[in-house]
Amino acid sequence: MLTEAFSKRMGYAAMALPRHLARLGAEVHVLTSGLPPYHQASGFATTYGQFSGGETLVPGTEEQYDGYTLHVLPFHRRFGYVRLRGMQRRLLELRPDIVQTFAVVGWLPLDAAVAQMRGGFALFTGSHTTASVFRPAQPGVHLSFAARVANLLTRTMPGAFNSWRSERCYGATVDCADIAVRFLGVPARKVVVAPLGVDTDVFAPIASTAAVEARRAHRARHGAGDEDIVCVYSGRLTPDKNPLLLARAVARLRAEGRPYRAFVVGEGPQAEEIAATAGALVHPFVHFTELAAWYRAADIGVWPTQESTSMLDAAACGLPIVVNDTLRAVERIQGNGVTYRLDDEDDLVRVLRELAPPARRVALGAVGAQRMRDEFSWTVLAAQRLRDYEEVLGRHGPLGAPSILHDGPKATGVAET
Secondary structure, eight states: OEEEEOTOOOOOOOHHHHHHHHHTTOEEEEEEEEEEETTTTTTTHHHHHHHHOOOOOOTTTEEEEEEEEEEEOOOEEEEEEEEETTHHHHHHHHHOEEEEEEEEHHHHHHHHHHHHHOOOOEEEEOOOOOTTGGGGSSSTTOOOOOHHHHIIIIIIHHHHHHHEEEEEEESSSSHHHHHHHHSSSGGGGEEEEEEOOOOOTTTTOOSHHHHHHHHHHHHHHTTTOOOEEEEESSSSSSTTTOHHHHHHHHHHHHTTTTEEEEEOOOOHHHHHHHHHHTTTEEEEOOOOOHHHHHTTTEEEOOOSOOOTHHHHHHHHTTOOOOEEEOSSSSGTTTTTTEETTTTOOHHHHHHHHHHHHHHHHHHHHHHHHHHHIIIIIHHHHHHHHHHHHHHHHHOOOOOOHHHSBBHHHHHHHHHHH
């Protein structure tokens, strides 16, 4: 598995999928630069710097981590993308059956596609860019001739070459898949929508007296009583995510005499303004395993603008989810979520007010927790991915080692359940 960024503190696909594939018996190697997620984002230092700064993955090192082998390779940046030095050589040394990237365009998929012609492995790519952050795919946006040419040269043509050498491209959502076809040169026949998952070992609803007491203690520690309706948000505190809108909506509900509060977990330029809002508490980023306690201490999960995999984690903990009405990945909220009009504070206040009855929240949350276990658990998704890989190996014959599984019959049996 090839990933530009990697963090032991975050639960993204590049960290979660290898762990769960290894649990199913696959021998997994992850090649990375060791750069933290979002390293390329403007304002990274002020938003993520303190959280990611203490984590150092040293280029040139190799370690056993979470059931797989983590290779941190030297890197350099060229034309806006990170390139791993010696990656092709390492792939040829490892002789994998399967190579999975999490992108279609960039040096990692390109170098993998070139190495595939010599190494003979089956290459899979991914598309994780949603329309909410990819302006050319947004409604009403018309690209100039120069912009279309630039997209052709920098995205479509490289993506088409990489796709020529690959078996499938996994789009994390419907719009991710659409972007892969329309802008990244991936043939539609090679695109599969495969949702991002939830670590349901970590994120699960309250199911014991001890968990109830832990919820009460967490709320009390941060100023919330049993009667309060706590709305939670986690992620970066920036205008594009706009958690300030949630804080303002909560302040208005409190002004009406309603017992709403906001727990906002993250860092960024909106932090100070959110913290100054009535009923809002801001807490710095935490290790992804600690987020479950924040979700279980809350009553409603709210992501006002751009979608986030955190909404899946919160749903797995039994929270109803509130998102805006432009969300295209509607499978994440079917039966367990409510939408409001994008950036409309009045409408967000209305939706939160309608979620005041505990029975309504519990009903939505129960549906979400069940759907996360059945449809979005990394255990389920990794088993499906492993079946995809084995299907390709079965169609083309062994491409490297005899099997990607250490003990085929036992692990395959687990994957099939």
